[in-house]
Amino acid sequence: MADAWALKARFERRTWCVTRKEPEIGGGREVCQYLEANGVKWRAPQPPVDRAPSPPFAKLSTDEKVRLFRGLFRGRTDVYPVRWESKTTGKSGYAPACLNEWAAGICHKPRIKCADCEHRSLASITDPVIYDHLAGEHTVGIYPLLHDNTCHFLAVDFDEQEWREDALAFVESCRTLGVPAALEISRSGDGAHVWLFFSQKVDARDARRLGTALISHVCARTRQLKLSSYDRLFPNQDTMPKGGFGNLIALPLQKKPRVLCLAQQTGSDPAARKPAAPSPDSRP
Numbered sequence: 001m002a003d004a005w006a007l008k009a010r011f012e013r014r015t016w017c018v019t020r021k022e023p024e025i026g027g028g029r030e031v032c033q034y035l036e037a038n039g040v041k042w043r044a045p046q047p048p049v050d051r052a053p054s055p056p057f058a059k060l061s062t063d064e065k066v067r068l069f070r071g072l073f074r075g076r077t078d079v080y081p082v083r084w085e086s087k088t089t090g091k092s093g094y095a096p097a098c099l100n101e102w103a104a105g106i107c108h109k110p111r112i113k114c115a116d117c118e119h120r121s122l123a124s125i126t127d128p129v130i131y132d133h134l135a136g137e138h139t140v141g142i143y144p145l146l147h148d149n150t151c152h153f154l155a156v157d158f159d160e161q162e163w164r165e166d167a168l169a170f171v172e173s174c175r176t177l178g179v180p181a182a183l184e185i186s187r188s189g190d191g192a193h194v195w196l197f198f199s200q201k202v203d204a205r206d207a208r209r210l211g212t213a214l215i216s217h218v219c220a221r222t223r224q225l226k227l228s229s230y231d232r233l234f235p236n237q238d239t240m241p242k243g244g245f246g247n248l249i250a251l252p253l254q255k256k257p258r259v260l261c262l263a264q265q266t267g268s269d270p271a272a273r274k275p276a277a278p279s280p281d282s283r284p
Contacts, residue, residue, distance in 0.1 A: 066127050069134070072197055073251055074152035075142035080125040081248045083139035094141055094248055097123040136255030139187070145235040145246035150201040154211050155234040155249055159191040163229040166218075167192040170227075173217045179210075187250060187257040191229075205238040 060068070081094035095114060099121040100106045106119045114120055123129075125142070133140045144151045158167045167183060171194060174181035182195040196210070211233045219227060236247035 062131070063127070066130050066134070069253070070127070070130055072153070072195075073142060075144040076146060076245065077125050079122040079143065079245060080129065081141040081143070083141070083250070094250070096245070097129075097140070099123050130251075133251060133254055139250065139254045141248040141250040143245045143248050145204055145237060145240055146201065147240065149204050149239045151204045151207050151235050152198055152201050154196040154198075154207040156194040156196075156211055156215075157186075157191065157231040157234065157249075158194070158229045159186075159231045160229040162226075163191050166227050166229045167194060169218050169222050170194055170214065173214055173221060176221070177214070177217060179214065184252045187254065189257070191231075193249070193252070204235045208233050208235065208238060 079096050082097045083092060083094050085092040098107075098114060098117075100117075100119050102109070103119075108117070125140070129140060132138055144153060144155070146152075156170060158170070171181050171183050174194070174196070179196060182197070184193045184195065185191075186193055196207075198207070215227065215230065232247075234247060234249040240246055
């Protein structure tokens with residue numbers, strides 16, 4: 001998260017929404033042509049407002065760091081998915097967090113599925129939930145598609161063998177077209193997500209069309225790449241499915257994968273890393 005504050009400031013300079021006007025952003029007419037060819041409505045960003053310099057990340061309090069994270073990775077707040085893993089079979093997955101999970105006399109898993117349980121009480125995402133995710137207490141995701149079929153970000157998923165080359169090619173096209181993008185290695189270490197953040201929520205349909213336009217640009221620019229590792233876009237739907245939440249995406253920077261990734265880059269042993277003593281403000 002070291003560069004997250006500066007990252008958010010850069011993303012706030014770009015807005016993709018509905019009023020047409022000739023933009024003056026990094027990609028100029030080229031990005032406009034790709035957006036219009038794929039049916040994406042857009043408007044030029046307003047001139048940046050002078051603001052006080054952002055404080056260095058290291059000087060932010062724990063509360064401020066959590067708010068910064070939530071300000072970037074924004075989705076539904078009335079429900080969130082939490083990762084589970086079976087100790088006997090090794091299978092894993094995500095399920096909506098429930099306030100009554102495993103409560104004696106109330107929760108009857110696995111005999112009754114959560115979706116069919118009359119006692120199901122969906123938990124809202126909060127600062128402590130995000131803190132525990134970053135601290136490694138659990139792994140949570142987010143549902144990016146909102147009730148009104150809008151979203152605050154677009155994520156592009158790359159898997160399979162060629163994910164490194166494909167993800168980097170996608171990021172390069174984003175840079176060429178003046179679209180800020182953040183690259184993240186997924187928790188498995190065998191894939192990547194590219195995140196595009198919007199300064200305000202946009203129609204999911206337009207966000208996905210933007211993703212399609214960028215993929216088209218990659219294929220046209222690097223014909224030697226087939227983008228075989230490209231999996232899907234998040235949000236995965238243009239509109240909210242009836243009775244559902246839309247597809248989830250795991251939130252990044254969970255402590256255990258983060259430490260493992262750092263160990264792989266530095267060649268150190270993650271088991272030898274001792275956690276720092278908690279500070280007085282270590283919990284929101």
